Amino acid sequence: MPRHSRIQNRQNRRNGQNRSARGGAPNHAGIHLLRDPAVSARMVRSSAAGPGDLVIELGAGLGALTTPLAATGARVIAVERDPRFVAKLQRRFADDPGVKVVEGDARSVMLPHRPYAVVANIPYAISTALLRRLLDPEATAIASADLLVEWGFAKRMTATHPRDLEVAWWQARFELRIAGRVPPGSFRPAPSVDSAHLVIRRRPGLSRGQVRTARRLLQDAYRQPGRPAREVLGAHVPKKRAHRLLTSTGIDPPAAAETVPVATWLELARAIDASGESRDSR
Numbered sequence: 001m002p003r004h005s006r007i008q009n010r011q012n013r014r015n016g017q018n019r020s021a022r023g024g025a026p027n028h029a030g031i032h033l034l035r036d037p038a039v040s041a042r043m044v045r046s047s048a049a050g051p052g053d054l055v056i057e058l059g060a061g062l063g064a065l066t067t068p069l070a071a072t073g074a075r076v077i078a079v080e081r082d083p084r085f086v087a088k089l090q091r092r093f094a095d096d097p098g099v100k101v102v103e104g105d106a107r108s109v110m111l112p113h114r115p116y117a118v119v120a121n122i123p124y125a126i127s128t129a130l131l132r133r134l135l136d137p138e139a140t141a142i143a144s145a146d147l148l149v150e151w152g153f154a155k156r157m158t159a160t161h162p163r164d165l166e167v168a169w170w171q172a173r174f175e176l177r178i179a180g181r182v183p184p185g186s187f188r189p190a191p192s193v194d195s196a197h198l199v200i201r202r203r204p205g206l207s208r209g210q211v212r213t214a215r216r217l218l219q220d221a222y223r224q225p226g227r228p229a230r231e232v233l234g235a236h237v238p239k240k241r242a243h244r245l246l247t248s249t250g251i252d253p254p255a256a257a258e259t260v261p262v263a264t265w266l267e268l269a270r271a272i273d274a275s276g277e278s279r280d281s282r
């Protein structure tokens with residue numbers, strides 16, 4: 001088998017959503033329609049969407065989430081790439097002025113500039129690309145997201161010590177947690193792995209200064225993960241203060257930077273910013 005086919009197969013196996021539980025034909029579009037109304041109801045309830053809110057659904061399929069979302073009175077923009085689904089969605093919501101169906105790619109569709117929520121059962125294969133789009137620009141207007149994602153992906157996104165800086169950066173500005181496990185039987189066709197309801201909420205009350213300080217701390221910590229936390233922090237505040245701050249947050253100052261949870265780096269950033277003592281002018 002050519003190398004590129006082997007790599008593609010491996011990727012498909014890792015993205016359980018791309019292959020049905022029975023090992024049938026590969027499902028490259030990641031189509032796994034939600035068939036359990038209780039899951040849709042939980043997602044919509046968790047989002048707390050209501051009149052006056054703007055909700056974007058990415059990968060709307062046949063509308064399993066669109067319908068309960070529309071019932072909340074929120075304005076819903078349902079994005080779907082497959083023209084056959086788009087035609088069905090347009091027919092289904094033709095008389096509902098609260099729902100706009102957009103044919104497009106979730107990875108490039110225009111996103112609002114005013115605060116919005118995302119509620120979606122997304123194709124697993126583009127999970128990282130979508131989070132990057134939604135959470136990466138510092139000025140992103142997203143307020144919250146309730147997503148169905150692959151279980152392993154959700155675990156990586158919510159790890160106390162994320163493997164890479166990108167996820168740590170998302171965690172610094174947003175709370176990410178798993179609200180529940182969703183079994184393969186909740187979808188048609190069933191994926192080969194469990195899914196998770198991933199909840200994302202913007203952290204309230206974070207100033208731009210705090211965000212910037214948190215980013216610098218995380219950059220330094222991820223650049224030299226084995227370096228003592230007191231030295232990483234000591235590059236930003238006087239050494240004695242670094243020692244005191246770490247102790248007050250329950251961190252042993254000589255501990256390696258990689259053992260400090262993102263939430264603690266954020267707490268340290270808040271303390272540094274509040275006292276205006278950062279000597280970092282980068």
Ligand SMILES: C[S@@+](CC[C@H](N)C(=O)[O-])C[C@H]1O[C@@H](n2cnc3c(N)ncnc32)[C@H](O)[C@@H]1O
Binds near residue numbers: 126
């Ligand atoms: C997991 S299914 C979810 C469908 C529906 N929301 C549901 O829960 O039943 C993912 C949907 O995303 C669509 N899709 C796949 N790639 C897409 C992309 N790049 N942009 C927009 N939609 C996409 C598929 O056609 C499919 O309808």
